[in-house]
Amino acid sequence: PPFGLTLLIGLTQTAGFQGFVQSALVSGGVGKVSLMAYTMPFWVVLLAWGLLGEKPGTRHAAGIALAAAGLICFIEPWGGMGDVKPVLLGLGSGFCWGVGTVLSKRMFDRHAPDIMTFTAWQMLFGGLVMVPVAYLVPQEPAHWGWPLAAGMTYIILIATAAGWLLWLEVVRRVPASIAGLSSLGVPVTAMLLAWAILSERPTLVELAGMGLILAGIWVVSRAGPARRAA
Numbered sequence: 001p002p003f004g005l006t007l008l009i010g011l012t013q014t015a016g017f018q019g020f021v022q023s024a025l026v027s028g029g030v031g032k033v034s035l036m037a038y039t040m041p042f043w044v045v046l047l048a049w050g051l052l053g054e055k056p057g058t059r060h061a062a063g064i065a066l067a068a069a070g071l072i073c074f075i076e077p078w079g080g081m082g083d084v085k086p087v088l089l090g091l092g093s094g095f096c097w098g099v100g101t102v103l104s105k106r107m108f109d110r111h112a113p114d115i116m117t118f119t120a121w122q123m124l125f126g127g128l129v130m131v132p133v134a135y136l137v138p139q140e141p142a143h144w145g146w147p148l149a150a151g152m153t154y155i156i157l158i159a160t161a162a163g164w165l166l167w168l169e170v171v172r173r174v175p176a177s178i179a180g181l182s183s184l185g186v187p188v189t190a191m192l193l194a195w196a197i198l199s200e201r202p203t204l205v206e207l208a209g210m211g212l213i214l215a216g217i218w219v220v221s222r223a224g225p226a227r228r229a230a
Helices: 003-027 030-037 040-051 058-075 085-111 115-136 146-173 176-181 185-197 204-223
Strands: none
Touching: 003 030, 003 085, 003 115, 003 146, 030 058, 030 085, 030 185, 030 204, 040 058, 040 085, 040 176, 040 204, 058 204, 085 146, 085 176, 115 146, 146 176
16 A cells, blocks of 8 residues: 555554553543543544545534533543543544544545555554654563463454454445444443443543433434535
């Protein structure tokens, strides 16, 4: 695939998204970080308007407004903001993923690359960028053993390689805004699993925020794909 566009996608979709979201998880809860990261579909609607000419309609705007209200509930600015760093890192990851998604759609529309080759190259570029970051960021030494090996195997082969391959197949087949919507079952599942496994019990305000975000998702899904500008 074309070098320049593939590099940009690797920088945003792999390096930017993974770097920001993993950094956010160091100090932020799984549920909240997941919901911040999965603001990606709303970034896609806005970015696809500017880069792909997919003009959002009234329902898209209403859905984005509801999601924004939900995000405010999670950030809780009336409580002094607290630790805003994981929130901002989570939003940054969602933005990077949104940029990567829109650029990937442009790649498929203009160059129609082989999806396996494209996935491999963008992951390679993104991974190479993260290597010096891994060395520069202070951290504890790795404790090698079967838990780390099993976790890394799952993350590398299933969550990342297979995940990106399947995701780019979705992006290739449908409009960018619909591709974004297809991912939105994940943050709700993550929040429920964090509640069940990690005892991260959401507050009433956070539940309200999740409800507003889900309402925004529903409104955008009812709107259908954004219209292509003439």
